[in-house]
Amino acid sequence: MTEAEKARFGTRPIDYISRVTWKFSSEIGVPMGSNPPLTPIEPHEWPTEFRTDKTYRNLGSFISLAGIMAVTTPMKDLLERIDPGMHQFHPSGSPCRRAWSTLNPTTFW
Numbered sequence: 690m691t692e693a694e695k696a697r698f699g700t701r702p703i704d705y706i707s708r709v710t711w712k713f714s715s716e717i718g719v720p721m722g723s724n725p726p727l728t729p730i731e732p733h734e735w736p737t738e739f740r741t742d743k744t745y746r747n748l749g750s751f752i753s754l755a756g757i758m759a760v761t762t763p764m765k766d767l768l769e770r771i772d773p774g775m776h777q778f779h780p781s782g783s784p785c786r787r788a789w790s791t792l793n794p795t796t797f798w
Contacts, residue, residue: 735779758792
């Protein structure tokens with residue numbers, strides 16, 4: 690991280706991690722307290738895999754992991770039919786046998 694980026698996010702790594710996590714649950718362009726407005730999710734900020742602390746026999750089609758939402762492929766297809774082009778999806782590694790995508794809703798009510 691460059692010195693300019695550190696100045697924007699704080700010096701602790703958790704400050705940057707928290708800021709990125711906010712991007713998945715808050716509207717882009719909206720100021721977050723005294724911080725500058727959120728920017729779009731950068732390619733390197735998307736999660737590459739999901740892990741669980743214990744083994745689950747089944748997981749729902751829509752799950753939240755540390756504030757980041759993930760959906761199965763059928764749920765992704767359903768959301769795309771309901772709100773075409775409205776949300777961002779990124780493939781992620783799976784904690785079980787189904788394919789998952791990270792969901793960024795992009796619009797909040």
